[in-house]
Amino acid sequence: MSTAQETADGEAQPWGEVTPDAARRLLLAAVEAFAERGYHATTTRDIASRAGMSPAALYIHYKTKEELLHRISRIGHEKALEILRTASRAEGGPAERLADAVSSFVRWHAGGRTTARVVQYELDSLGPEARAEIVGLRRQVNAEVRGIIEDGVRSGDFDVMDVQGTTLAVLSLCIDVARWFNVNGPRTPEEVGALYADLVLRMVGAGEPGAAQR
Amino acid sequence: MSTAQETADGEAQPWGEVTPDAARRLLLAAVEAFAERGYHATTTRDIASRAGMSPAALYIHYKTKEELLHRISRIGHEKALEILRTASRAEGGPAERLADAVSSFVRWHAGGRTTARVVQYELDSLGPEARAEIVGLRRQVNAEVRGIIEDGVRSGDFDVMDVQGTTLAVLSLCIDVARWFNVNGPRTPEEVGALYADLVLRMVGAGEPGAAQR
DNA sequence: GCCGAGGGTGAGCGAGCGCTTAGCGAGCTG
DNA sequence: CAGCTCGCTAAGCGCTCGCTCACCCTCGGC
Secondary structure (H helix, E strand, O other): OOOOOOOOOOOOOOOOOOOOHHHHHHHHHHHHHHHHHOOOOOOHHHHHHHOOOOHHHHHHHOOOHHHHHHHHHHHHHHHHHHHHHHHHOOOOOHHHHHHHHHHHHHHHHHHOHHHHHHHHHOHHHOOHHHHHHHHHHHHHHHHHHHHHHHHHHHHOOOOOOOHHHHHHHHHHHHHOHHHHOOOOOOOOHHHHHHHHHHHHHHHOOOOOOOHHHO | OOOOOOOOOOOOOOOOOOOOHHHHHHHHHHHHHHHHHOOOOOOHHHHHHHOOOOHHHHHHHOOOHHHHHHHHHHHHHHHHHHHHHHHHOOOOOHHHHHHHHHHHHHHHHHHOHHHHHHHHHOHHHOOHHHHHHHHHHHHHHHHHHHHHHHHHHHHOOOOOOOHHHHHHHHHHHHHOHHHHOOOOOOOOHHHHHHHHHHHHHHHOOOOOOOHHHO
């Protein structure tokens, strides 16, 4: 349909689909502010001034402050789901697909830490109906990872006692990257993605013995 | 020194050390409120009314709302550190000690989810000096876990490529339990602790092959 | 060149916030 | 029993919040 706006990395401009230019700038400003201070500690005046506009301009494009969070959360979850689906449906054995899913999911959480933080940690700030919608998306995220693990168990590649518990642990490990990852820290998103893919393969009993010595 | 107030489980009444009774009730009310709605979304009126007092009573025992969070955070981190130190300094090989540390740390995060949530996720709501103090405690937490993993690598029990990265992952896995654990869910804190201890042993290359089939 | 529409602003509303202050009543001291 | 302390409350101050409203530009269509 359109041209660029979707670079090789998934992080660059995932907000290209937000159509009026001013609305996108406001959304981007809100993501930054929510990630830095949290939803409740962010004021509409702060969002508007980051976007270079007056506080009233926000309400031309969004009904409430919560609608901003809802929009950010939905777009972010859809992106996360898309990343996992791509990895899950790629060719290759369960180990390859799981490693691919984990490393790309982690790269997204580390590289787009600003967005991921809002998406993963401000769920409770949404109202009941908005939260219900997002919870549905999260269930699909869970199902995608569980699917890969089930495949591996069926094929005998994985050795897992509690499939849903392990799924939860794998997702939890990836998601929490958004909390602790530091852009100025010693690790790049790619390095963390590779490390985590290795750790997760070990968790499901598919880590090659002696892999650490390579 | 004193008698009860410290039950077998570490969760029951860790606030026994908070001395005026009214101050403890306020602190407990604040923990509940912060865990449910987050620090910034919680009002001093809400805390006071949960404790059955007027809003002004809060300021007899605490200078500001932030002092409440600071106190909760310090006590919670000290408790977490104590749990890890106990496991770390117990007798036994690195695998035993790591499994013990992870399972008790996870049990604390799941069973005392209310407290753990505030302790682990409201760090950014603290002012600079208070945050600096808590960050120091967290460094000690990290050092405790890294110590066990280093022991295991030295003794050859563990097979770990990136010690600090793996330490971070192990801690992250445990801490994130406070985010997703549901008291009304299908798992008990003990079950999650046992599952996670197994997963972590696999992560460090110490999981007995075929353990899942037992 | 006038008009309507739509994106934007400045000023400000009602409400609720964190926190303060004046005073009250119970309980110990002399 | 007077006097003092101390835990607590009722009332409310000053401020900032999310959000609204009256109005103003700019620009395309006729």
